[in-house]
Amino acid sequence: MADAALPNGATPFTPRPDYWRQWRESSALPGFRLAFGFTLFYVGLIILLPLAALVARPWEHGVSGFFDAITGSRTLAALRLSFFAAAFAALANVVLGVAVAWVLSRYEFPGRSVLDALVDLPFALPTAVAGVALATLYGPNGWIGAPLLSIGVKVAYTPLGVFVALLAVGLPYVVRSVQPVLEDMEAALEEAAQTLGASTWQVATRIVLPALAPALLSGFAMAFARGAGEYGSVIFIAGNMPGVSEIAPLVIVSKLEQYDYSGAAAVGVAMLLISLLALVAINIVQVAYSRRGER
């Protein structure tokens, strides 16, 4: 993400090597030590400690036991499904999310604030409730499921169902990361481009999209990471057929159900690693992109 806002919008012009001196100067507010200490402590407590406990868990049967646990055909199929469905859903959400964010930030219409609030609802809804609702809607007898079935499209209880659930789960992440950027973006910029003779298409691809790209990437990353680990809303619509529509978190749950703590942790660690790699890759792209913008 971009550097923290600086007083008066000033950018420190000190070159990078002068890191240590920058430590305190970057904020006009006092209390850096306390805040920094608290940040380290809190991140450690809330994020690092549980992750360390997870990573420490799967080695009961050595390294080979770890690999046995994650390379079973059932586990591999589940990992594939979870990550691919999450990636496709996040990708679709990038497109759909921009459209939603665009409408919400650029137009005034009655009910806009209601619509705006609705976008956040998937955050607030218990995931199981969303899952049950989706399964009912897209099931073979559901309002959407039945007509789709009559044209030969089966949604609930197939991998497509997983995709649909992740679509619903991921939308707010994209909308909420794109919307503020769109709202801050001067409409004058687009108008200027138009007066200079740019076509609508050129305005969209040369002016709007480049400005949105970092936000889109982080929206994609959040939707993807959340989708890969999503359990509650998916479990009701997935069908949970081993090797076909079984998601990775369910494999973890079924291992726990056999009191196979180390196997469950192994799959957890595998998911963590895949997510981490994906997020790092996205971050690299993001950094490269913003560097390009600075030049």
Added chain:
Amino acid sequence: MAAPGMASAAPATTLLNASYDPTREFYKSYNILFAADWKRRTGQDVKINQSHDGSGKQARAVIDGLEADVVTLALAYDVDAIAQRGLIAPSWQSRLPNNSAPYTSTIVFLVRKGNPKGIHDWLDLVKAGVQVITPNPKTSGGARWSYMGALAFATRRNGGNETKALGFVRGLYHNVPVLDTGSRGATTTFVQRGIGDVLVGWENEAMLAIDEVGPGKLEIVRPSMSILAEPSVSLVDKIADKHGSRPLAEAYLRFLYTPAAQDLAARSHYRPRNPAVAARYVEKFPHMDLVTIANFGGWQKVQAKNFADGGTFDQIYRPG
């Protein structure tokens, strides 16, 4: 989830019972019944707290530190898991009558009104065009009973030939379009969402479903044979001793075998153990030919062979 954590010299007057999902209504009434009886006998007021979730999840919660004085779970395997971690005495199952299962249930079929697909026995479940709803045995205790019911039928029918018996079970699961993670989920899929022709599951859940949707929409079909499902109860020794609640907890579990409690169990759709009570409810619970899990060598063996990774259930879904 708050556990009564006050260890004191005075005998404990609170208990936490960690149970599984479908017993919610039963234990709510049972706790009132027990508390009244205890008060009559000792003059003491007791408070019983309940915690409900999937059976395996509850066992894990106790293992991980949920301070339940007693557990009342769906199958002995889950109590065994707690015992293996030293919280419950290894001999727990012989401490109370009837394998420490004060009430039982079995696996039956729930079909739609008029039984349109003509489902009368296990064999009808493998027919082409029949959709069977049953949850995933990997995540549901009830589903494990269903699986073993099917296996019991197939084993007897094939004269003990295991390969053929498993072939039958495979055929049955080929007719399952969705594997819910728990019994309640499967019931919802079948009853609320109208998916499938037959629900294979707990007799008590089937009766509860009929209570909920009203008479005339669903019918129970009892197959020619099934499995005796024995939900198991036990004191959690380590925790009861820590709380000083052992006498109370023991009395709480023993009271389950009294006629009054057995009658309540029967009204809550569990098959009572007490013969006199069972005789009163013979119309509600007709006699069935039921085999027990002991026929298969007990839960430890059954679990390792069928439901562990790579077991018979996994083989059903192995491609090719």
